[in-house]
Amino acid sequence: MYDVLILYEHKNREMESIILLKYELMRRGYKVKISSVYKFKKFSELNINANVIVNFCLYGDVELNRYIYEFYGNKNKILNLQWEQVYANERTYEKRIPSGNAKNAVHICWGKKQYDLLRACGCKNAMLTGPVHMDFLKPVFRNWYLDREKIFAKFGIDSSKKTLIFISSFTTFYKTDEQMKDIQRFFSYDVFKFRELSINSRDKILSWFERLAKDNKDVNIIYRPHPGEIVDDKLKRLCSENSNIYCISEFSVKQWICSCDVLLNWLSTAGVEAFFAGKTEIFLRPFELEESMEYDMFNSACKVYDYDTFVRYVKDSNLIDQYYKDHPRDEKILPYYLNDDGYAYLRICDIIEKMIKTEQYTISYEKSYRVGRLKKYFKEYVKIRLCKGKEKGSIICNKIISFKPTIETWYNDQKRILNAEYISPEEEKLMLRKLDRILKKQK
Template sequence: MVDFLITYEHKARELENICLLKVELERRGYRVDIMHTQDLNRLRYLFAKKPKVILTHALYDNEDYYYHVNAIAGNILKVVNLQWEQVLSKEAYKKGFHNPKQKAALATHICWGKETFERLITSGVEHCVITGAIQMDFLKNKFEEYYYKKEEIMKMYNIRDKSIILYISSFTLANVSEDFKENLKKRTNYDIDELSEIMINTKIETLRWIEEILKKDTEKTIVYRPHPNESCDKDLERLENEYKNFRVIKDLSVKQWIKVAEKIFTWMSTSIVEVYFANKSCYVLRPQEHNENLDAVIYKDSKIIDNYNEFEETLTSEKSDKFPINESEIFKYYQIDNSKYSYEKICDLLEEVLTTNKYDLPSSEVKYRIHPKAIITPIVKSTIIRFRITKKTPIIRKNKKISNWLNLFWEARAKQEKDMAHSEEINTITEKIKIILEKENEKRD
């Protein structure tokens, strides 16, 4: 058995944070495993290595509870939701999809700040705990040595220009299929057509602005940082192929790129808060008018750049402008406690979850029998991968339905594998964190 199993969805967004939890919990004497939600070797956690506590990346309803809890660990009463999406739009708050319901509401939910805490409590969630945002711990002085230096990054990615300009993207709906949109509408009861159209138009115009800069300034490299849920497309590929000083890079955390960038731009990404806590300046590009109800709430009354000339001026200006979003909006959703790190607060809570029954889910309401599907599905998918079964496999290709399914499976699998961390990657991150924490402990002693 393991004491804690921490699952994740996007390594760029979550891996550093959960590695920090792993290191601290192991320092306290607990056994901790990390697993991607789509890891097909998950059956060991149903049987041989059943965790005592499971930590999920999201938990909204019974469907989430099944896939993120039951299908991984079976019947378990100690469930903690790290919920990596806490800053939403007015419309999303109104629809209420992000308020945990059904079995999901019975888990323990980590809150970064007071606004999320009050929203969940008001919606009927009992176990909510404000810890602050663990990702912001990495932007405190203690973790300064964790990051690669600018020279190291430039060598790693063969960036030869003098400056790195970072664009933090969040165009998650700009190039998704109609089927995806329809499924999202059904699941969330959220009409995304308007937001999708705004994203498409904004992305087109933003890339046009960027291309104008690429033509004029060959001494700056623009790093386009996609959202973890954003797919690369022909427009980005064309720019990367035509301009040596344009790069689309998903590797490493957004915090790492914030640290080494001279100028930072975004549209609606909540990573702007990480820019703020990194004490860097940032600019909000809005070439298309945005619907306030669809905007992330922290962008309320923000200062925006809505024309190309001003965008170009910021790239050549040496002055540091006032931060574009209001501090008061940030602090509503991100609690700052200088007396204790968020990762320490979360680990304190996890110890309490493990060693007491205070946060246990009621067994009568979450009683679960292992569904055969939870066992069969990973076995079937593992077999397909092991034997490279595709739509061209002789025994398969005559069956159109199975061929189509296999085609979609391999496309999805390719994306998933890019988001899965190998053990070497996890070890590299945890070792860097261990060194930092050991130095901190030596100072205290």
């Protein structure tokens, strides 16, 4: 029996924060387990029991059923970290408001805008804590990240050169029409038009990077893919043909923000992490976004629309600094992100502790999902055994899969995701030890 089970989706986006929560909860004497929602070898977890389940998102009963009820049974103490809380416009916000039984879970809010919206829409357990991932940019954690020389040495990057980091948010260019139809429900604008704009913008930005890298050998460019982005052959080829262009997924985006000289963006909310780190950034917009696609908090950001202006800003960082002196971002960003002297992780752990000790935040459920979930995971277990049998040379397994090749496609996709998103026990232990060293020094 665990006191708390924390479920995560994207390793590099969530790992630091959820391990920090685990550390603090363990320090308070609670038993905590962290688990990936993508981990498909989870049959040993079917009987895991936890008092409180912390999920990565909760828009409605779809997520409640898929990630919690169907796997762990009917649980009534659920906290939603909600790793996406800033959207392009008011209509998109309306589409992301928790609905159904999910509305009654505890919802963590980064800023007052999200808090006020959820409260007004009947989410009585919305809690304003601030963004836990920004805690790592506060004074207590000033020694958390590797210094520039160490992190660059890990990837063979010359730290004496000016280094640009591009924080990518191109997560739709590779999606199928069916996948786009599925996500349309979350957006007020035309996602197909957005996909086309993403494809064109990405192609143009990559061409800018290639030209800049060839003409300026004293400059490094790091392409930081979004956690949900597929690194395609085009990007791989760009890196292999240019020794000063790198594609790096490892480590958190904050590690790279703190280590690089110039920050580049297209439409990533990680731009806010640059703000909290005291760094300025350039938004690359070779094609203008429709108003409905733009984040309000980025309306006053420094944007460039052509290659020559891009190069001018890269070569003279004073131009970027001067721009933000003339166009401060505080008023745009702070409604979405609480920024005070406190620490979000402590506030969240206080809430979890209260959930463990009381029945104040329980939600009701109407039916049991046990039969359905066992049936679902038995089917997945069979598919896994068939694919593993084929890998070992089983003629029977090979024959069965030949009649239904989608089984192997599913298996390979799950393996790829698991390799990219799984937090190993060794990584967890290392981070817990590092947190212990840092936080004990502060005391």
